[in-house]
Amino acid sequence: MINNPLQQSSVGLGVRTSKAPERVDFSKIQTSAQIPNLIEVQRESYNRFLQMDLIPEERDKTGLNSVFSSIFPVTDFRETATLEYVEYQIGNWQCKCGNLEGLEHLRANCKNCGSKIKVDPFSPAEVLCNNCMTFNAVRPKLCSNCGEPVGLKHKHDQQECQERGMSFSVPLKVKIRLTVYDKDPDTGTSTIRD
Structure with missing residues (x-):
């Protein structure tokens, strides 16, 4: 093996002896653009x-x-x-026990005009009717057996699908x-x- 006279010894390579160089910012706008979700x-x-x-x-x-x-x-x-x-x-839109079926159970009628209003089962509150612009106090229809509203029912949960190598499909x-x-x-x- 021939040694290169211009090459220094391997001792001390990769070790910084001075402090890191200071970064200088030449931009005019100080804030960076926010990345969308x-x-x-x-x-x-x-x-x-x-x-x-x-x-x-x-x-x-x-x-x-x-x-x-x-x-x-x-x-x-x-x-x-x-x-x-x-x-x-x-x-499949069902309650937990399967007694209550259908997406129409997450709808209520407007008290003013009678049109259908979408009900959020997790936060029942006053909902604005898009037809007549009145607020309605709506609650989702609950199952008489299990007391749960209608939701999207999966055959297997997400963790079980990952363990078995199955798709999380409907x-x-x-x-x-x-x-x-x-x-x-x-x-x-x-x-x-x-």
Whole structure:
């Protein structure tokens, strides 16, 4: 092995003998820009796409609702049958014992105009009606057996899914209407078959 005369000995390498250099800031604005909550941005986008905590009448024509509306109705080539999209539901909305089912149990009627108001089961308080702009004291409907409100029910909890290597998913249920027609060979008019 040939020694390089320009290279110093390995003793003392990596050890700082002087103090660290002082950083100088030449920026004009002293405050830095605040980083947005990137998880919340993704969560809001996900909620806007799925609209899973809304009943079908409350859903906008965006996201998954828009996807189904753009695909349906589907007709066969002879035009004797059609498939029409009606609604979808994501997940099983039940109380803890399973006696109370359905997302409609998290809705109440406005005392002034009678329209549906979304009820938060974890913080029952006065809720503003978007239709008539009056405040309503609403409480969620509780199960008569377990005393719990309706919530999204999972088959397994999050920790159990991680331990077993399973996905933490919920079912997507789509309601589709099949209509079968009879064509009159003489006039060519279609009538719905019973």
